[in-house]
Amino acid sequence: MTSLAHIALDAMGGDSAPGMVVEGAEIARSRHPDARFLLFGDESRIAPYLARFRRLGEVCEVRHTGRAIAADEKPSQALRRGRESSMRLAIDAVREGLAGGIVSAGNTGALMVISKFVLKTQPGIDRPAMVSFFPTRKGRTVVLDLGANVECGAGNLVQFAVMGAAFARIELGIDCPTVGLLNVGVEELKGNDTVRSAGEALRDGEFGFEFAGFVEGNDICEGTVDVVVTDGFTGNAVLKTLEGGSSMFVSFMREAFQSSGTVPKLGYLLAKPAFRRMRARIDPRAYNGAVFVGLNGISVKSHGGADDAGYANAIDVAIDLVRGRFTERIQADIEKSYAVPGELADVTPRAAVS
């Protein structure tokens, strides 16, 4: 009974759950009138919020559970003890075909471990990866892996490229996205063995995207390519460094004006709308919704501190991917690329790490 726009929501995950989840669902509903939501969580806490949105109530179903996974719970423990938790039941709903995707703002590690355990890695993919958008001068760039795999072989990187391209096709609406492999330089001889073999396989293979070769860290925000591929250790470091950098930049801006005289302060007041416009371009809420890709189903992680607008964006991502048949597309791309005679068979993770 799956429909293209059925989304399961972990109503208890996130700092401001369940209020922010319900309010986020209402925003998403207004943008996607034919979406349907399955909310998992404490009915008595969800009901008061839901009562405020009549039309949301019509496209929503609440499945009660008194259990929730704590933000600081160990993923392994959450997997063992959390069978009745809102997160687990929401993920189960995807496996059972009741929903095409699940969104949670809860414990990231638990979401990854449980999603992988319940939904299983899709055929042709060795390791799922975490993918999201980064703001760039030109718009948005897709980056993966953001932390699911702290060690990657060349074969993993090649698969990340395929998944990232499928993601960009649906989310950015680009038929033939450009894909770059993050390295310490753009020349073919740069980098470590893993990156070099992955680069070779991507250059030689025939995929449904354009491999643009190696890119460097600065290329991310410059928007040089649509998709940047890297291992989960580097991707995680880069993501968090940029988050820290953005927040430092904003606070430097604030301090500069606060310590200024009357004239600059007046200037600040006059310029405020322009400031707001600038901050909106790097607003983390606009980039909310990291997706754990490579599973038999869509699993979207929202920032734990997201507000309703941010959470709605994460739901949007889930809806887009479900409608765009993301999982099936990856499947087709992987089969196609493996069918092409080339090096790809040689760069399965094990062989590549050697």
Place this chain on the structure above:
Amino acid sequence: MTSLAHIALDAMGGDSAPGMVVEGAEIARSRHPDARFLLFGDESRIAPYLARFRRLGEVCEVRHTGRAIAADEKPSQALRRGRESSMRLAIDAVREGLAGGIVSAGNTGALMVISKFVLKTQPGIDRPAMVSFFPTRKGRTVVLDLGANVECGAGNLVQFAVMGAAFARIELGIDCPTVGLLNVGVEELKGNDTVRSAGEALRDGEFGFEFAGFVEGNDICEGTVDVVVTDGFTGNAVLKTLEGGSSMFVSFMREAFQSSGTVPKLGYLLAKPAFRRMRARIDPRAYNGAVFVGLNGISVKSHGGADDAGYANAIDVAIDLVRGRFTERIQADIEKSYAVPGELADVTPRAAVS
């Protein structure tokens, strides 16, 4: 005949060389009256600039050579064919004891390869590393390795920590710096084997710094620790991503005001001094001067596009390190730490990667 403040300068390295080199040296001279400079390069091109600064001329000596290493020359080629180049001769001067350190804004790869070949890795260090500052909310943080080693074992990371701490002691003037190891999370079990073994060795060992455990990307700009240690692949990606992010941020700010109405534009004009103050805090020139550490001598890389002020900062770093007896301090710290019974002996690069 080494003196504490003798610095060799590759006068032909950098986009605006030799003018920027001479002008930078003049700025550095005004701040360090007892510094002495040895300039290597084309005398006929250096002389007109030098003629403008009488007092600089008194503390400067020019060693003529008509050869220079091109910005795009392969490091291996530069090493083989560049024996008479300004960069090579400047580095040779350090080995011969004519100078304590060398500064170049030329070809980075060539500077690393030639410095390592001529000066040799110092005893107790397995691999030299590239170190520099990052701007933070609280001031500056030392980060290494920024790209010298694309693959690192746990033992390398431990040695980077020792070198980074010695660098922070001299450059930040902190007796007992705090050192963090970059990881995908702060919990002890996070990360890959290499990072975990390095963390263990740093926790168990006794070094002249405080090991603060694992840190994440956002901790860099938050200034959580004085020194952040990571492998050269991740460090390079993080450095360049942040550079790209800063430049994107500044351009977003400019665009926001340009596309605004008259009132915000007026506000911008009034607020300009505050803006300038903010940009100064992330001005790459203030952080110019990456040092290739772990060699028998100081080798400082200036940005190729540096202007005189930026180049002077790179010279400052070289002078500070020469005066602070940087190389000798690392030596002493390494010997002290190896003398302590502990795991360190077990985490030599080879053993650690296993």
